[in-house]
Amino acid sequence: MIICFDSGNSRIKWGVHDGNAWLAQGAVAHADVAELASLPARWDRPERVMLANVAGAEAAQRIRQQLQAWAPQFCDVQPVAERAGVTNLYRNPAQLGVDRWCALIGAHGLFPRDSIVVMAGTATTIDSLDAAGTFLGGMILPGLDLMRRALARDTAGLAYADGQYAAQPRCTDDAIVTGCIEAQAGAIERAWTRLNAGDALCVLSGGNAELIGKYLVIPHVLAHNLPLEGLRQLAAEP
Incomplete structure (x- = not known):
């Protein structure tokens, strides 16, 4: 049994895999990390506990504190130049976000073809992956909520928008929401156009996917919880 944790900017996602299928998945906010303490009592001691953490050293320490029973099985994943069939062409492979690294591995395992891998959460990452598993490069932009908050914070007359998407927005809230969605979609589609060899796929994950x-x-x-899928694939390697 493999237990996987994806500690992101906002939440900690977790999953339990028995080698054939996901038995359970869930998520808690970082403020509610104590809820993880119930997991060891619910599941037998796993073979490995995989952690991908982008929320900082203190967040990782809090997660480990709740899961002391699994301490001998813990494995902190870090991006490297090549693992699980994926080659990392980042100028410094170690500087690629581990959540992006795991999402790329997960996407390549599920869809071994030219792909744009999108993680749409607090931030939106848009990464290009070819059919051979080569990560060619990618983009990072604010997520939908961050875009709206930036306008509310840094402009004098715009509140946090609670509008709807519209082809031709006719109120300010709709104009902001539509602009944010169009910016996300446009960046994704431009990346796809650059990569597309006729059958490229866009793989979407994250809360706004x-x-x-x-x-x-x-x-x-x-493809929900792509980083968990990548962690599972890493755990299965010798």
Whole structure:
């Protein structure tokens, strides 16, 4: 049994895999990390506990404190030049975010073809991956909520927008929400156009994936919790 943890900017996602299928998945806010303490009592001691953490050393320490029973099985994942069939062409491979690294591994394992791998959460990352598993490069932009908060914080007359997408927005809230969605979709579609060799796929994951996917005009698929899938694949390696 493999237990995987993806500690992101906002939440800690977790999953339990028995080698054939996911038995359970869940998520807690960082403020509620104590809720993880119930997991060791619910699951037998796993073979490995995989952690991908982008929330800082203190967050990782708090997670470990709640899971002391699994301490001997813990494995902190870090990005490297090559693992699990994926080659990392980042100028300094270690500087690639570990959540992006795991998402790329997860996407390549599920869809071994030219792909744009999108993680749409607090930030949106848009990464290009070819069919051979080579990570060519990628982009980072503010997520939908960060875009709206930036306008509310840094402009005098714009509150945090609670509008709807519209082809021709006719109120300010709708104009902001539409602009943010169009910015996300446009960046994704531009990356896809650069990569596309006729059958490239856009793989969407993260809390805003389903919303953004509604407005894309390129082939795409939802793949929830891609970093967990990547962690599972890493755990399965010798």
